[in-house]
Amino acid sequence: MPPLVGLVGKANVGKSTFFAAATLKPVEIANFPFTTIKANRGVGYLRTPCVCKELNVKDQPNNSACVDGVRLVPIDLIDTPGLIRGAHEGKGLGNQFLDEVRRADALIVVCDAAGSTDEGGVSCAPGTHDPLDDIKLFEEEFDAWINAIVSKDWERPARTAEMKHEEIWKHIDEKLSGLGITRNHIQTACEKAKLNPFKGAQWTREDRARFSTELRKASKPLIVAANKADKDFAAENIEKIRAAGYKVVPTCAEAELALRRAAEAGLIKYTPGDEDFTILHPEKLNPNQLKALESIREKVFKRYGGTGMQNAINEAFFRLLDMIVVFPVEDADKLTDGKGRVLPDCFLVPYGTTARGFAGVVHTDLAKSFLFAVDARTKRRLGEAQVLKDKDVIQIVAAKTR
Ligand SMILES: Nc1nc2c(ncn2[C@@H]2O[C@H](COP(=O)(O)OP(=O)(O)OP(=O)(O)O)[C@@H](O)[C@H]2O)c(=O)[nH]1
Ligand SMILES: [Mg+2]
Secondary structure, eight states: OOOEEEEEOBTTSSHHHHHHHHHOOOOOOOSSTTOOOSOEEEEEEEEEEOSTTTTTOOOOOSSSEEETTEEEEEEEEEEOOOBOTTGGGTOTTHHHHHHHHTTOSEEEEEEETTOOBOTTSOBOOTTSSOHHHHHHHHHHHHHHHHHHHHHTTOHHHHHHHHHTTOOTHHHHHHHHHTTTOOHHHHHHHHHHTTOOTTOGGGOOHHHHHHHHHHHHHHHSOEEEEEEOTTSTTHHHHHHHHHHTTOOEEEOOHHHHHHHHHHHHTTSEEOOTTOSOOEESOGGGSOHHHHHHHHHHIIIIIHHHSSOSHHHHHHHIIIIISOEEEEEEESBTTTTBOTTOOBSOOOEEEETTOBHHHHHHHHOHHHHHTEEEEEETTTTEEEOTTOBOOTTEEEEEEEOOOO
16 A cells, blocks of 8 residues: 555644645635545655666656656645644544554644644734644644553453563554554554563553653654745744654645646646746736736745755655655666566665565565666666565566466
């Protein structure tokens, strides 16, 4: 399954605008809280330099797109309902929210960097609300929700583990697997929270709370999209969020959505993540539209070098999830697949994926009949345990099976 990134955060900060801009799906967007009541799922794109230029070929993309030497690789995104205090007890749309987000591998916490929405998501004057509070609110609610699940019936598995002299993860992994939490995450959380996994029955309430926070950090790494960056007070707040230790990307989802739609309509030339855009048909735009585009250029592009949205998505996959892209080919000389298409596919895999592991990503049967791989650049043979690198072009050689 492709990795899934969740767009989460307080109500009315621009999650659905971000989602719509990334996926071009028509979703409801409005300037009041709880516009989104059910999660939306869609396909967005990761942007990465394609290898076609370096290898000097004209590619024929199949599972992805290539625009002027930029590969756009599909990824899954989920837009969730807004969160308010008390969500872990079911307040607001708490249950719907948490039920959806459990499936995400990483999170983009969207916040209103201008501080122009209050704690409940209602519009207020820019600069009057602290966006850091919203990020903390999200973390606290999420942690409290995990803690409630961890703490429910804690005694039984904790005592069994102690009696059997076993580590706690063998006894709680099943109930946490639905949250995307694995044994590895539990192990990491014990280490980070400095808790003895053999002595779960002696953990205090506070210990469990710390453990839950570490579980969240290990299983759902997050990056902050400091949205509404076009508004006053955003720049100062972004620095504040960064100083508090968060990975943060300034974004202007509204601008990205306007540009994506204009590009779709053929009015401008713009690929997500570009540092500028070109107006192709000024005669087809009315004065207001032209003014809006120039304002985007002034307030967003000149200040931040782009809308930041593509950056946020890229950071989530490349930095939080530590993924790389690999191009499979069937013929390492011609760089083609079985149908003769040049560099058709581009797969997103976790760093650490081996040649055989990658064969399994391309096709399950390929992993079973794997003989060796060939690095198309060097034409060198790679053994099954060879760890692949970002932008590798790989031919898998497999035994013939009937
Ligand atoms: N100025 C500015 N406004 C934005 C930006 N992104 C979104 N908005 C506006 O913020 C409001 C809320 O946008 P939504 O995308 O509906 O917000 P949401 O977080 O999905 O809201 P809920 O579904 O209610 O939780 C709308 O009026 C958007 O037009 C931005 O980058 N800049
Ligand atoms: Mg929404």
